[in-house]
Amino acid sequence: MTTIETTAPADQVAAALESARDHLLGLQSPAGWWKGELETNVTMDAEDLMLREFLGIRTAEETAEAAVWIRSQQRSDGSWATFYEGPPDLSTTIEAYVALRLAGDPPEDVHMRRAAAFVVGAGGIEASRVFTRIWLALFGQWSWDELPVMPPEMMYLPSWLPLNVYDWACWARQTIVPLTIVGSLRPVRALPFDLPELRTGMRPRRPAGRRPGWGTAFQGLDRVLHVYEKAPVRRLRRAAMRRAAEWIVARQELDGSWGGIQPPWVYSLLALHLLGYGLDHPVIRRGLDGLDGFIIRDEKGRRLEACQSPVWDTVLAMNALGDAGLPPEHPALARAVEWVLGEEIQGPGDWSVRRPDLAPGGWAFEFHNDGYPDTDDTAEAVLALRRSGDPRAREAVRRGVRWMAGMVSRDGAFGAFDADNTRTLCTKLPFCDFGAVIDPPSADVTAHVVEALAHTGHARTPVVWRAVSWLLKEQEDDGSWFGRWGANHVYGTGSVVPALVAAGVTPDKPAIRRAVAWLAAHQNPDGGWGEDMRSYRDPSWIGRGRSTPSQTAWALLALLAAGERGEVVERGVGWLVEHQRPDGTWDEDHFTGTGFPGDFSINYHLYRLVFPVSALGRYLSARDGTAGDPA
Numbered sequence: 125m126t127t128i129e130t131t132a133p134a135d136q137v138a139a140a141l142e143s144a145r146d147h148l149l150g151l152q153s154p155a156g157w158w159k160g161e162l163e164t165n166v167t168m169d170a171e172d173l174m175l176r177e178f179l180g181i182r183t184a185e186e187t188a189e190a191a192v193w194i195r196s197q198q199r200s201d202g203s204w205a206t207f208y209e210g211p212p213d214l215s216t217t218i219e220a221y222v223a224l225r226l227a228g229d230p231p232e233d234v235h236m237r238r239a240a241a242f243v244v245g246a247g248g249i250e251a252s253r254v255f256t257r258i259w260l261a262l263f264g265q266w267s268w269d270e271l272p273v274m275p276p277e278m279m280y281l282p283s284w285l286p287l288n289v290y291d292w293a294c295w296a297r298q299t300i301v302p303l304t305i306v307g308s309l310r311p312v313r314a315l316p317f318d319l320p321e322l323r324t325g326m327r328p329r330r331p332a333g334r335r336p337g338w339g340t341a342f343q344g345l346d347r348v349l350h351v352y353e354k355a356p357v358r359r360l361r362r363a364a365m366r367r368a369a370e371w372i373v374a375r376q377e378l379d380g381s382w383g384g385i386q387p388p389w390v391y392s393l394l395a396l397h398l399l400g401y402g403l404d405h406p407v408i409r410r411g412l413d414g415l416d417g418f419i420i421r422d423e424k425g426r427r428l429e430a431c432q433s434p435v436w437d438t439v440l441a442m443n444a445l446g447d448a449g450l451p452p453e454h455p456a457l458a459r460a461v462e463w464v465l466g467e468e469i470q471g472p473g474d475w476s477v478r479r480p481d482l483a484p485g486g487w488a489f490e491f492h493n494d495g496y497p498d499t500d501d502t503a504e505a506v507l508a509l510r511r512s513g514d515p516r517a518r519e520a521v522r523r524g525v526r527w528m529a530g531m532v533s534r535d536g537a538f539g540a541f542d543a544d545n546t547r548t549l550c551t552k553l554p555f556c557d558f559g560a561v562i563d564p565p566s567a568d569v570t571a572h573v574v575e576a577l578a579h580t581g582h583a584r585t586p587v588v589w590r591a592v593s594w595l596l597k598e599q600e601d602d603g604s605w606f607g608r609w610g611a612n613h614v615y616g617t618g619s620v621v622p623a624l625v626a627a628g629v630t631p632d633k634p635a636i637r638r639a640v641a642w643l644a645a646h647q648n649p650d651g652g653w654g655e656d657m658r659s660y661r662d663p664s665w666i667g668r669g670r671s672t673p674s675q676t677a678w679a680l681l682a683l684l685a686a687g688e689r690g691e692v693v694e695r696g697v698g699w700l701v702e703h704q705r706p707d708g709t710w711d712e713d714h715f716t717g718t719g720f721p722g723d724f725s726i727n728y729h730l731y732r733l734v735f736p737v738s739a740l741g742r743y744l745s746a747r748d749g750t751a752g753d754p755a
Contacts, residue, residue, distance in 0.1 A: 132701040134744070134748065140700065141740040145445065148734065154459075157434045162430060163429075164724065164726055164727075165204065166219070167219050168428040168429070169223065173226050174226070177315070178262055178394065179397060179403065181412070187227045188227060189426030190223065191425075193424055194224060195224065197220075198220070202240075202241060203217045204220045207714075209714065212242060214246040215253045217242055217246075224236065225319075226315075248324035249322050254557050257271055260319075263314065264315070274307055274553075275352065275353070276365050276367075278364075279364050279371065280367070290545075292561055292562065294541040295387065296562070298383050298388030302394065304368055305398060379417065379491060381418075382411075384432065384489065384491070384492060389411065418431075432490055435491075437730045438460055439501065440730070441460070442464070443734075443738060444741070445737070446741075447738040447745070457511075461508075461512045461517055464505055464509060465516055465517065467487055468520050468524070469488060471484055471494060483527065484497075484523075485524050485527035486499070486505075499528050499539070504576070506525060528573055533546070536594045538573045545564060547562065558723055560720045567598050567620055568607050568610060568615060568619040569608065571620040572619060573591065574623040574624070575626050584628075588627055599635055602642055603638030603642035604617045604643075604666070611717070612660060613642075614643075617642065618677075618678030621681075621683075621686055624636065637686075640688060645667075647695065648670075652673075652675070652676040652699035654714065655669045656668065656669035656670075657722075657725045660718075661722045672716055673732045673736050674716045674728075675716055680696045680697065681735070681742065684739070684742050710732045716728070
C-alpha cells in the first residue's frame with residue numbers, strides 16, 4: 125500500500141486547533157454543559173414503538189416519523205446492522221421489520237421482502253436472541269414456554285449468595301428485576317398481523333451439544349424453573365413481586381428514567397404497568413414523559429437515544445479546552461465548573477452494597493442517575509475540576525478522589541460502576557445470550573482512575589501502585605491494551621499509556637516502548653488510525669479499520685505521552701488537519717464507543733471533536749509550549 129505523506133506546519137495545526145476549539149465552545153449550553161448525540165441502532169426505535177403499541181399509546185404521527193429513520197438505516201441486502209458498515213444482525217432486523225409492519229409497510233413491498241428473506245436465511249425468529257423473543261412473546265408471536273425463566277423470587281437471595289441481583293452489573297440488574305415480573309405474568313396483547321414470513325419452522329435455538337460444567341447445570345435448572353412457573357408458591361410469588369416492584373420504584377430517577385438508559389427504562393414501565401400501575405400513575409407518567417426527552421427529531425426522522433451523556437461530554441470538553449490552552453477563568457469553563465459541581469452525587473447507591481463504609485462523592489454519566497455514579501466519569505471530572513481555582517472544586521475533587529479510590533476491586537483494578545462485580549456464574553444462564561452482564565475491572569477505566577489520582581498528588585500511593593501493576597500485567601502480547609468502553613485496542617492503549625506515564629512509568633520502559641511500536645505498526649497509510657467494531661469478535665480486525673478522528677486522537681495522546689515527536693506523530697497530526705471540516709469539527713460515521721463489546725456499539729457525536737482538540741493541543745504544547753498542560 126502506498127504511504128501518503130500528511131504533515132502540517134505548526135501554524136496550520138494552530139489554526140486547526142483554534143477552529144476546533146471555537147466550534148466546541150459554540151456547542152456549550154447556556155447552563156454550562158455539553159451533550160452530543162449518542163447514536164446506537166434502530167432497536168431503540170423499534171422497541172419504543174413496540175412499547176407504545178403494548179401500552180396502547182402509539183400514535184400514527186410518531187410511528188411514521190420513526191419509520192422514516194428505520195427505513196433509512198436498512199442496507200441493500202434487506203438487513204439492519206448494529207453499527208455503521210457492520211455485519212447484518214438478525215435480531216435487529218427482526219425488530220426493525222416488526223416496527224415497519226406497525227407503520228403499515230406491507231410485507232409485499234420490496235424492502236420488506238428483502239428483510240424477510242434475510243431473516244429466514246439467517247435462521248428466522250427461532251435463531252434470534254432472548255430479548256427479541258421476549259418482545260415477540262408480548263405480542264403472541266412467540267411462546268413464553270420457549271423462553272428462559274427468571275423468577276422474581278431471586279429478589280430474596282442475599283448479596284453474598286451467587287446469582288443475587290447485585291452479582292449483575294448495574295445495567296443488567298435494573299433490566300433483570302422488571303423482567304422477572306414480566307416473565308412471570310406472561311402477558312400477550314395481539315398485534316394486528318402475524319409474522320409467518322419470518323419463521324423457518326425449525327426448533328428454537330439451543331446451545332449446541334451438552335456443554336460441560338455450569339452451562340449444562342443451568343439448562344437443567346431452567347427446566348426445573350419452567351415446572352415451578354406452572355405452580356409457584358403463591359404467597360412467596362406475591363411477596364417477591366411486591367419486593368421487586370418496590371425495588372424498581374425506588375430506583376426511578378427524577379427525569380423518569382431508570383439508570384438513564386433504555387433497557388431498564390422500558391422493562392420497568394412494562395412491569396409496573398402489568399402490576400396495575402395505570403398510565404396516569406405518577407411513576408408511569410414520569411417514565412413516559414422522560415422518554416420524550418430522549419427523542420431526536422430532524423430531517424432524518426424520529427429516533428430515540430439509548431442514553432444521554434452530558435456529564436461525560438462536559439468533562440471531556442473541559443479537559444480538551446484546557447489542553448487547547450483555554451485559561452481556567454474563561455467564562456465557558458467557569459460555567460462548566462458550576463454545572464459539574466451541581467452534578468456531584470452525594471448520596472448512596474447500589475455501589476454501597478459492596479462498599480457500605482465508603483462515603484459518596486462521584487459523578488454519573490447522565491443528567492439524572494443518582495444511584496449509579498461511575499469511576500470513569502468521576503476520573504474525568506476530577507481531571508477537569510482540578511484545573512479550577514474554585515475552592516468548591518477542590519473539595520469536590522477531594523471527595524471524588526476518596527470515593528474513586530475506595531471503589532478499587534480486590535485485584536487492584538477498577539470496574540466502572542461496582543467494585544468486585546466479577547462473578548461469572550450469571551453469564552452462564554440461558555437468559556444471557558446478549559451483552560455484558562457483569563462489570564469486571566477493565567484497562568481503560570483503571571487507566572483513567574490512575575491518571576486522575578496521579579494528577580491530584582496520589583501517584584505514590586499503594587492504590588496507584590497496585591493499579592499500575594495490574595495494568596502492566598494486562599498488556600497484550602502484541603503491546604496493546606484491550607478497550608472495554610471504546611473501540612478497542614486503540615482506545616485501550618490510548619488510555620493506558622498516558623496514565624502509566626503520569627504515574628511515573630518512564631517512556632523508556634519496555635511496556636511503553638512496546639505500546640508505541642504497536643501504534644506505529646497499526647497506523648494507516650493515510651496517517652490516521654482506526655479500529656473496526658468487529659475486532660471484539662474477530663481478532664483479525666484488532667487495530668485495523670478506516671481512520672477516524674477520535675481513534676487518531678487516541679493514538680496521538682498515547683504517543684505524545686510517551687515522548688514521541690517523529691514522523692508517526694507528524695503524519696497523525698497531519699491527518700487531523702487535512703480531514704477537518706471548514707466549520708472546525710470532523711466527520712465520523714464509524715462507531716468508536718462501546719456499550720457491550722461485540723453486541724452494542726455507540727457513536728458519540730462529540731468524540732470526533734473533543735479528542736482531536738486534546739490531541740492537537742497537547743501536540744502544540746509539546747512542540748513549542750503554545751497550549752496548556754496535559755490533563
